[in-house]
Amino acid sequence: MKDFLYTANPARVIFGAGKLSSVREEVEAIGSSRALVLCTRQQRKQAEQVAELLGSRLAGIHDGAEMHVPIEGARKARKLAAKLEADCAVAIGGGSTIGLGKAIALEAPIPIIAIPTTYAGSEMTPVYGLTEAGLKKTGKDARVLPRSVIYDPDLTMSLPVGMSLVSGMNAIAHAAEGLYAKDGNPVMSLMAEEGIRALAEGMQTLVETPENKDARARCLYGAWLCGTVLGHVGMALHHKLCHTLGGSFNLPHAETHTIVLPHALAYNSPAAPEAMERIAAAIGAPDAPTGLHRMAAQLGVPTALRDLGVKETDLDRACEIALANPYWNPRKVEAAPLRDLLQRAWEGAEPQP
């Protein structure tokens, strides 16, 4: 057995259908009395529901959350939080909205209560991202880790099935890479395997019966586990590729993860056989990369980068960017096999080591 170091991030998780109703209690429990509710314009209604539950604990609603947290938007939200004398942020939404809460907490250290409505997992990590002049910078700071997280599957009923599925694959990617992380440990591996299992089962039911509440709850439970893994151990080639492709070619976050995952796992499979066995067991397939590729096709999610508008002529540049400042990876990252990986991901072909 491998040696390991295990340090847990503090976490308070309230999970269950209808648990949104506990938001005021959570604000009071952290000693706050003026909550700024954050959301995107599309989720304004859900934010208004939160505002109503908060009653006299509400400082205001800000519906300016945007993908990748542009610095201008972060500055605007910080100003508003100061003007309203907010002493906590309640972020209801996906990774973009929770990211905006983190951007505020980074400057004015107010606690965040996160109410995730996708499976991206940002609520369980001390990682933040900010985009300035087209460049996304990420960092790690304990102050941005949400103090309390409310997982209410009822709030995910409105997430369209297509978005739910790609978001679920995004979550699976965190757990899959967590299984071969350099700083992995047995507890995170348990969470990762169980997270993948819950999401794979939940998504397969969801695609047939989108109104199935139990499947929605199972997916959100899986998302919590996978997000926890993301918050505790380092990611490798897959996340590097998605970061590179997403940032350089302005691709949608969850879809990019969905397409790249089977190929990145195939690349790493010779160097991480135990992780592959655990992923395969969790999805009920004989082989992890091929199993995930087939699962994606069966779920009807995107499987080819060309369908996201990436041009074949962009692949050489993508490969070069991915090779610059590579993350730690279980298998050495080399130009020729990496270029082959990108070609297969672009075509939507079966993954190969």
Ligand code: NAD
């Ligand atoms: P998102 O937050 O950008 O949401 C996408 C769209 O879906 C938005 O319009 C949102 O309002 C809408 N939406 C979300 N939940 C909904 C629901 N239940 N019903 C209807 N509409 C809903 O997407 P995401 O995939 O959750 O987050 C992606 C962003 O999060 C990226 O910028 C990524 O880099 C970041 N992220 C950060 C971390 C971290 O640890 N810092 C982790 C994962 C993702």
